[in-house]
Amino acid sequence: MWAFFQNLLDTSLFAPHGICLLWEPGLIWLHVGSDVLTALAYFSIPVVLTIFVMRRRDVEFGWIFWAFAIFIMACGLTHVLSIITLWVPIYGIQGIVKAITAVASVITAAILWPLLPRLLAIPSPAQLHEAQLALVEEGRYRREAEDMLRQSQKMEAIGHLTGGVAHDFNNLLTIIIGNLEIAERTVNNWTDGSQARLRRVIASAAGGAQRAIVLTQRLLAFARRQPLDPKPINVNQLLQGMSDFFQRTLSENIELEIVGGAGLWQVEVDPGQMEAGILNLVVNARDAMADRGSLTIETSNAFIDEAYAQQHADLPVGQYVQIAVSDTGPGMPKEVQERAFDPFFTTKEPGLGTGLGLSQVYGFVKQSGGHVKIYSEAGLGTTIKIYLPRSRKTAEAAIETDSVVIGGSGHETIMVVEDDPDVRAYLVETLEGLDYRIRFAPNADQALSDFERDPSPIDLLLTDVVMPGMNGRQFAGEMQKRQPGLRVLFMTGYSRNAIVHNGRLDAGVSLLQKPIPQATLAAKIREMLDKK
Incomplete structure (x- = not known):
């Protein structure tokens, strides 16, 4: 065996390949240039494959790239030896390298043929594109189905909510209307016991109204629309x-x-x-x-x-x-x-x-x-x-007062601005009964016009927040321009965003939540007027 390799590596018996080309320069450099370019190309391919496999470890059959890289390296080496044998007759070494290349070729081919079905099963770019389009379409259908489900659930929740509101309010209205009708009949058919009966039915109607107040406050609280005064x-x-x-x-x-x-x-x-x-x-x-x-x-x-x-x-x-x-x-x-x-x-x-x-x-x-x-x-x-x-703020201590004066002094003027005529009439009659002087208007524009005609000082502005045209906040600003330092008390059934932001009253804002009982109205107005 050793003698075989010695004879194989012996170069003394052979002539370099250049003799066969008669040392023709054109032919020599044609062979050299071609083999150099081919070898460089072969050597660069394994480098590219190595970088790809190292950075994309998720690629299937990554080991095939390594086998292919070895095969390509061997092919490139044969072209290098072809250049050397032009001048040095190392045909034995060249033969060994070609044999290694042949073995690598056979192994690579033997590996690839059994893998062919699995390789063909890998989706092509066109198939992947079709799958992507199908996924997009399925996603669209799913979003539409989810939207329909959400809409169905929302309508079910709204139906449940409105059904509950209607049920409770119908009960409360039955109490209020029924007792008011009894009161009306009692007044029309007045007897000695009518006064006690009238008090009883009015108290019952007032109780029903109070339950309606609690109901609306809880609904506003759930909807996060209740104005908070934190x-x-x-x-x-x-x-x-x-x-x-x-x-x-x-x-x-x-x-x-x-x-x-x-x-x-x-x-x-x-x-x-x-x-x-x-x-x-x-x-x-x-x-x-x-x-x-x-x-x-x-x-x-x-x-x-x-x-x-x-x-x-x-x-x-x-x-x-x-x-x-x-x-x-x-x-x-x-x-x-x-x-x-x-x-x-x-x-x-x-x-x-x-x-x-x-x-x-x-x-x-x-x-x-x-x-x-x-x-x-x-x-x-x-x-x-x-x-x-x-x-991080300090808790406020409760402020105690010796006495609370509910009524007015007879010379304090309040401007009432409310677009609902029945609510406005109730406020005016209540405040006049508390010995306040009253100026009133149905909206901001009318109130500003009245004040322009009679700019007598006003002690307190009592205004609704939500009104047609200029809202209460804007109107209060206009009035304070005309009478700096004017105290303002807002009232509302639902304030939207005029004086409440993020669920909280704006700083320095005083608010009464409708409906407004007489005692609450009187106490709040007295508090505002007595504020220094």
Whole structure:
């Protein structure tokens, strides 16, 4: 074997290939140039394949590229040896390299043929393009189906909502209209007992109207359209102040425990809505426990981290005050939890609940920039946790006054601007009865014209917010240009965006929410006029 390789590598018996070309320069350089270019091309191909495979490790059959690269390298080497043999007769080495190239060629071919069906199964660019178009079309159909489903669900929710509103309002209107008709008959057929009967039916009608007020406020709260007047408060102090009321709301067989967290942060919320929300949770817990069990209201400081915030898109990372209301009732199954915040959804018997309690809590918390979550298991009770953003402001202390003067002094002038004639008549008659001098107009343009004709000073402007033409905010600005320092009290049934932004009253704005009882109207006006 060794002798064979010695003879194979022996060059003394052979002449260089250039002799065969008679050392013709043209032929010599033609062969050299061709082999150089071919070799360079062959050597560059493995470099390209290597870069491609290294950067695209996801490519199927990547090892074939390595086998092909070795084969191409061997081919390039044969062309290099063809140049050398023009001057040096190393035909043995050239033969060995050609043999290695042949083996690499055969192996590569043997590998490729069995892989051919699998390679043909790989989608072509045209097939991939068709598949992409099909996916786009399928995505379009899916989006259309999702839109149709959302629209169907929205219409179902609207139908449920309007049905609930119609049902409750029809009941309330029946109470109001029925009692007013009784009052009218009583006046027409006056007897000795008519006065007591008249008081009773008027009180019943007023009660129905008050329930309608609560209903609209809860609907606005759920829709996050309730104008909030947030103030910095300490939740522990608020709960302690309501503890006696909570205890009266619960039965004697329900144990109440309020656990206030130490060093509790302040929150900035509407105190009235906060109290209403907590009371709704207490009432729901009482009804769930069937007048027997324990109710715990616990407060603590909490931090919402990135992981929890990512699960709730509308909840930013940060510091919060947590209020947890826990009961020992039967708990909620999952399907009830998913609908618990829907308006008019209730599991109570007919007539025992409106289905708006948790809706009010949800709307108030969301409008206040917070988060609410239900934790419940059947048979293990329910915990509802409210998270309200921490406020750096100091809680306001309650201002006590020795006495409150409801009526006017007889010389204070109020301008009333309200487009609804019945509401305007009610306001004018009520304020005149409280001994105020009244100027009134149906809209802003008329009021400005009247003031131009008679620019006598006005002590207070009482104006509706939503009116035809110029809205109340714009009108108040015009009046304050004409009488700087004029006090303004707005009133509205639904404020849109004139004086409420992000669910909160603009700074320095005073607002009365319609409908406005006489006592509320008188007290607020007195407060505005006495403000220094």
